[in-house]
Amino acid sequence: MLLLSVNLFLNTLRMSKSVAVIGAGIGGLAIAIRLSLKGYQVTIFEKNSYAGGKLNQIEKDGFRFDTGPSLLTLPESVIELFELAKKDYRDYLEFTKLSSTCKYFYSDGTEINAYSEPEKFAEEIAEKTSDKKSDVLMFLDSNKRKYQLTSEIFIFNSLHKIKNYFKKEVINGIINIKDVDVFRTMNQANSTLFHDKKTIQIFNRYATYNGSNPYKAPATLNIISHLEHNEGAYIAKGGMYSIIKSLLDLCNQLSIKIEYNSNIEEIVTKNNKVIGLKIDNKIKEFNTVVNNMDVINTYKKLLPNYKVPNYLTNQEGSSSALIFYWSINRNFPKLDLHNILFSDNYKKEFDYIFTEKEIYKDPTVYIYISSKYNKSDAPDGMENWFVMINTPYNEDQDWDKLIDQSRKNIIKKINSFLKVDIEQNIISEEILDPRSIETKTSSYRGSLYGNSSNSKFSAFLRHPNFSNKIKGLFFCGGSVHPGGGIPLALASAKIVSQMFDKNH
Numbered sequence: 001m002l003l004l005s006v007n008l009f010l011n012t013l014r015m016s017k018s019v020a021v022i023g024a025g026i027g028g029l030a031i032a033i034r035l036s037l038k039g040y041q042v043t044i045f046e047k048n049s050y051a052g053g054k055l056n057q058i059e060k061d062g063f064r065f066d067t068g069p070s071l072l073t074l075p076e077s078v079i080e081l082f083e084l085a086k087k088d089y090r091d092y093l094e095f096t097k098l099s100s101t102c103k104y105f106y107s108d109g110t111e112i113n114a115y116s117e118p119e120k121f122a123e124e125i126a127e128k129t130s131d132k133k134s135d136v137l138m139f140l141d142s143n144k145r146k147y148q149l150t151s152e153i154f155i156f157n158s159l160h161k162i163k164n165y166f167k168k169e170v171i172n173g174i175i176n177i178k179d180v181d182v183f184r185t186m187n188q189a190n191s192t193l194f195h196d197k198k199t200i201q202i203f204n205r206y207a208t209y210n211g212s213n214p215y216k217a218p219a220t221l222n223i224i225s226h227l228e229h230n231e232g233a234y235i236a237k238g239g240m241y242s243i244i245k246s247l248l249d250l251c252n253q254l255s256i257k258i259e260y261n262s263n264i265e266e267i268v269t270k271n272n273k274v275i276g277l278k279i280d281n282k283i284k285e286f287n288t289v290v291n292n293m294d295v296i297n298t299y300k301k302l303l304p305n306y307k308v309p310n311y312l313t314n315q316e317g318s319s320s321a322l323i324f325y326w327s328i329n330r331n332f333p334k335l336d337l338h339n340i341l342f343s344d345n346y347k348k349e350f351d352y353i354f355t356e357k358e359i360y361k362d363p364t365v366y367i368y369i370s371s372k373y374n375k376s377d378a379p380d381g382m383e384n385w386f387v388m389i390n391t392p393y394n395e396d397q398d399w400d401k402l403i404d405q406s407r408k409n410i411i412k413k414i415n416s417f418l419k420v421d422i423e424q425n426i427i428s429e430e431i432l433d434p435r436s437i438e439t440k441t442s443s444y445r446g447s448l449y450g451n452s453s454n455s456k457f458s459a460f461l462r463h464p465n466f467s468n469k470i471k472g473l474f475f476c477g478g479s480v481h482p483g484g485g486i487p488l489a490l491a492s493a494k495i496v497s498q499m500f501d502k503n504h
């Protein structure tokens with residue numbers, strides 16, 4: 001009898017210190033590291049045979065492509081994980097701050113270098129457009145203030161814990177709500193200050209960094225240009241995927257178990273408490289689960305007894321993408337690491353994406369060439385092109401037809417902007433589209449960033465980092481608070497880990 005009680009006690013103790021994480025996206029890896037450092041025994045279940053989720057890579061015939069994220073801001077959110085583990089991140093990763101974050105091309109032949117350094121960038125805008133250097137500097141300064149007023153409220157703390165509303169940063173944000181610029185759209189704010197369509201287009205583009213529409217999203221999102229120009233944009237040696245590799249090394253050193261090819265079929269609950277995970281029709285016992293899978297698909301597929309909250313499905317999803325990974329058999333000195341070939345009608349492009357749910361015939365084309373920085377990403381004299389356009393999320397459009405048409409439109413545009421016949425230089429091709437994004441990562445409808453920020457209330461309508469219905473269930477990653485993109489997915493993991501201090 002005594003032995004049975006001791007065994008029961010030990011089992012309860014073991015269960016209370018063990019945590020399951022669903023998904024090895026960057027958010028899943030980060031929460032696993034944070035909880036392991038707090039003494040929890042962590043097991044990650046990943047449905048794919050690889051980690052990283054949207055942050056992945058393709059290696060093919062001497063070419064390497066990052067398949068998802070290409071630009072990193074706030075690298076300190078990655079570095080912090082190594083610091084917590086008392087490791088020097090430089091033993092795992094090397095970040096370089098970019099001197100120019102993007103090269104912009106327009107159909108009239110204008111080229112604008114978005115230098116990271118604000119003064120130089122403002123001078124470039126003043127030289128190439130009718131806008132003033134002082135206005136650019138004032139704009140970047142005001143965006144810095146917006147960031148200072150909002151980041152503690154909207155990014156680094158839970159919006160769903162009442163006590164956070166009494167913090168001095170929140171009260172300060174509320175007092176200065178006018179400077180947060182939540183009541184105008186990005187486009188309204190940007191076209192009030194700037195006069196030149198080219199400048200407005202550059203700053204409106206930042207809405208796409210979380211899959212939103214600048215003609216609907218609040219001007220608060222202008223904080224993104226602050227991060228890129230005042231704080232800096234970075235590239236990692238070995239490409240973006242090296243971030244995942246370094247986190248996997250850290251997981252390994254912390255003895256975090258990662259079970260690949262493990263598709264979780266259900267989060268099993270009893271009396272509104274987590275009791276385990278169903279996998280291959282068997283139940284593995286856990287009373288604490290952190291879910292890194294897209295939140296809407298989690299409700300739809302893993303929680304059969306719970307309805308997707310209406311506030312989630314009533315929000316507009318973020319945009320998706322169509323990406324061609326082209327092995328190119330020559331060099332293009334005119335192109336930089338990040339390049340944008342702008343549409344002539346930006347408004348129409350967004351109307352197509354968010355209203356028509358189609359792809360505009362003159363899309364803005366983004367070309368990321370990591371081999372400009374990582375020479376080993378392509379054979380000598382060649383380049384690895386990641387060619388992306390923003391698209392609507394998947395609503396069962398005729399994607400094969402859309403891909404075929406868009407490929408032709410993209411090639412026509414590249415040929416006219418770069419004065420080439422690019423088809424001649426493509427030696428191989430891979431494609432990612434909204435359907436395959438959903439299949440590979442379980443992202444609802446293939447949206448890149450969960451729900452969009454197309455309404456001034458969006459920040460308040462993201463799913464919390466915990467379930468208020470199911471005890472023992474937590475959420476991290478780009479589809480929940482504070483939102484999509486690497487730094488925010490990492491911030492969500494930090495918020496969840498702080499909840500463990502209190503809950504356990």
Ligand SMILES: Cc1cc2nc3c(=O)[nH]c(=O)nc-3n(C[C@H](O)[C@H](O)[C@H](O)COP(=O)(O)OP(=O)(O)OC[C@H]3O[C@@H](n4cnc5c(N)ncnc54)[C@H](O)[C@@H]3O)c2cc1C
Binds near residue numbers: 026045048068441477
């Ligand atoms: C094309 C593209 C470009 C992007 N560009 C940028 C950029 O430049 N900068 C930036 O910061 N961000 C960018 N992003 C967004 C960024 O990639 C994401 O916000 C971030 O990677 C999301 O991480 P996550 O933690 O939410 O997990 P995800 O990457 O969504 O991973 C979730 C993981 O869960 C696993 N999973 C799902 N369901 C199950 C299940 N039932 N059982 C087990 N495992 C499961 C999936 O296989 C996956 O590995 C881009 C995304 C894409 C796709």
